[in-house]
Amino acid sequence: MKTIRRWMRVRNAVGAGVVVLAGLHAAGAAASEANEHGHENEAVKHVLLISFDGLHEQDVARCIGSNSCPNLALLAKAGTTYTNAHTPGLSDSFPGLAALVTGGSPKSAGLFYDVSYDRTLYAPSDTSCTGKQGWNVVFDETTGIDGENGGALKNLNGGGAFNPQAIPNALINGVCTPVYPHNYVKTNTIFEVVKQNVKGARTAWADKHAWGYDWLNGPSGTGVDDLSRTEINSIDPATNSAYTDVYTHTEKFDDLHVRSLIYEIEGKDSTGKPGAGVPTVFGGNFQTLSIAQKALVTKGGGYLDASFTPGPQVTAAITYLDGALGRIVSELKQQGLYSSTAIIVTAKHGQSPTDHSKLVKVGDTLTALLEANNYLDPNGNFGQANTTTGNLNDGTGLVNTGFVQTDDVGLIWLRDQSQLSAVVKTLKDNLSCNAPGICADGPQAYILYGPQIADRFGDPARGRTPDIIVQPNPGVIYTSSKSKDEEHGGNAPDDNHLGLVVYVPGAHHAGKTVDERVLTTQVAPTVLRLLDVDPDLLHSVATEGTRTLPGFNREHF
Template identity: 85%
Template sequence: MKTIRRWKRTQNAIGVSVALLAGLYSLGAVADDDHEHESVKHVLLISFDGLHEQDVARCIGSNACPNLALLAKSGTTYTNAHTPHLSDSFPGLAALVTGGSPKSAGLFYDVSYDRTLYAPSDSSCTGKQGWNVVFDETTGIDGENGGALTNLNGGGAFNPQAIPHALVNGVCTPVYPHNYVKTNTIFEVVKRNVKGARTAWADKHAWGYDWLNGPSGTGVDDLSRTEINSIDPVTKTNYIDVYTHTEKFDDLHVQSLINEIDGKDSTGKSSADIPTVFGTNFQTLSVAQKATVANGGGYLDASFTPGPQVTGAIAYLDNALGRIVSELKQRNLYSSTAIIVTAKHGQSPTDHSKLVKNGDTLSKLLEANNYLDPNGNFGQNNTKSGNLNDGTGLVDTGFVQTDDVGLIWLRDQSQLPAVVKTLKDNLSCNAPGICADGPQAYILYGAQLNGWFGDPARGRTPDIVVQPNPGVIYTSSTAKDEEHGGNAPDDSHLGLVVYVPHAHHAGRTNDERVTTTQVAPTILRLLDLEPELLHSVAIEGTRALPGFDREHF
């Protein structure tokens, strides 16, 4: 593939302009921004899952996160950054690395539905279509037949029961996560367009995040296989039981980055070039936010005053950031590495007084009216082991995914008008209501849904999206008081700090409304690549972040 870089486009003019440029440099007329632009050789992207903009402002203002404050002092803080309508981890990360919303990237949730797919067991694609796609902790081989997740690396291979099939040019073909994402990623673009580039990433699921490789399947040279739901051999529990245990998991990612900065692979066992684009996800803050207020989790008030667990989690994350930056400085890489700190998603509700947990009233209402199987036998909920990915689920049944949002794939799409009427007739928080009667709630369907997410008739997009009142979680669980996935303000309003070495406009704050999809084209701008090399950027017209959205910034 032809490398498309701006200097390539102007190479015919180089001879004419050399003398002029020399004169401009001698007069100091070349823009300072061009100098800092050329200095970026590496981009480090960090997602502190759950990090709200208010968390950034509060911790910097109170000196609770000195390392993040130093980055902000040397960079740009975007105070009005938002996710593109959905805030689950898949669309949240896809925004950051594809430049697109679910409409182009095609990722709505790690547990979703696709009407065009065939069951994992249907290797000839001759049965019914419609499959509940589950690319999470059970995508690793440890999850086969509902097995215990005993290995940190998920067992070292894909669980064949988690891999559905599709007809591709008449051939029944397995659909791995990298086949499922519809557009390419920054990792693929950088590898194909920067000579000698290397890419790396670490995330929370060992095999479900294979989609980061992009459709080529090879975008990430070093995709760290770490599974947060695996059983810690020391404690015999998984790493999300309490935030201090999650720190141990996140420490693995810190060490992966340090190894990569030191010229090794993520394991530290082999020599490797320092990645051109690399990064990781942290889960500690998310776990602390979800913990019940009664146990010290979440926030103390509507002003984002952190409770004890969130306070501890933010301190941990800032210390981890400090360790990473310190290693960059020690290896003389800080002056050539841009650092972007943000989040895949926030968490809701931070104001505990808004919390409503009436159970999954949305699914119950759909079942009661025969829009989904009245006995709950839809998607893969009816499995032999009780595990979502044991390969025995039903096909062609529709599906509903709920957290603090509801995504509905109807088994009979002709029922859409009737379903919408039923939902609108039951908006209150009183049973069997779905608690979507407030000014910030909505039921999305038809033309508006098509505009946001694409046409459900194509198979991937939900028929209906229900955004309940902020604070509503469709669960009766007593284990957590916050969730994410939807478009509530606390889900979608995120922290975003961009540090570029040698910036002469350091320490500025930008309050323009931006979306996290703008991070991906910004990364390409920093590396002197055309943002439109990303398919989602070209499809959705995504701009780089303000300050990085011009030919020369």
């Protein structure tokens, strides 16, 4: 096992000798006794990572200050709270989670959105890789077999297999090869590294899409021993609706993840089958807060003002999630694992705009402008927007058409990359919020392209990176939806400024607050550091030079 031997021994230790991991562990124990993973005097044997999607730093500060999240407050009191944590440039679920588990931004991980585009890929039906390249990659609820031919999402486990119509192909060493989500991610994950470098390690995770999140396995395809197959968009037979219709229904879905985590803490697998063993690295995603934030303000969703005063739904969602956290921590204590388990509470992304007065729903003016100028098909015949059957992700979408993904950001893959300059000029000529403008005329708006986008997100010529990223004014959502008032995906302040609380058993500086700006990419190397594994074994960490969180840096060892 490749471990880090940077322990500092305390001089004049009382008794049999105490080994201290400076800045992290103050665990009094008899020296030179190896733990179950072969580490000497290691306090942390397990790391639990929890993502409460939508959790802003301001939510954490408010609920702790108002005594409305007592369980999170207890973790913060015993741990470290980072008040200036941000996503690495994009805040959709895929790049947000990739930051936490790979240590990389989209530049190295290659994940920009769960619905994106890759110029190098062939259609799922092109099993010989002889046709056109350029495929609209969709790894979401339709990635499960239930989504085949546009079928109803009737099973919680997505149907128990991949939808072959959702799996594109790539020409690799002359062989036409299917690209599953775990092949699509470009870097390894903490799950793979821990399994490969900690003796007897076990890994587990639970997320919102049963098959789209297969990428957590990493390129090996085997990083997560127990990947809970739960699909949030499946039809709940008790209500005949998806779990996303209202936040109280989402609580029922999130309860499934609480149950899985409790089973795992008890040494079972996520379904309750005994004998699996407690995972070394495990965790899950929770959606209740995100759904409550998106709900219409007129219906009690979102926030009441610019100070992040939660509306009734957000208040209730935070109460629910804090209770869920309490149940999980209580189980750790009951099983005697609290003193050996580090707990990290954060989010993949925030939600924007929290200040309802800034909300601007302009419709998808960005796509409309591109279509009107023939940069994309004027009739919308591109990618998954045009299938033979009319069913999304059924494998019959058009190839080599370019693609646009919009929410509170715009990701543009051009049909013809030679048109870049013309497209940028058209966008800049239409920055206002007046039709056909794209509402990107404010000081916090920008358009990334050319060397700037290559430096930050990778070279578009390689196929994966968008040619242009449009960040509109904060508060703008490219939608006319009458069912949501907030979204995520971009780099607006409310998207990327997240809550981050790290509890490490026996830490020196309990209750510490760190105001230094950090990125959520720093969580992944910190997880490895806690387990005494070299963070540079993560390819993204080595490539991007990602540091551990302050207090966990190399100089502290």
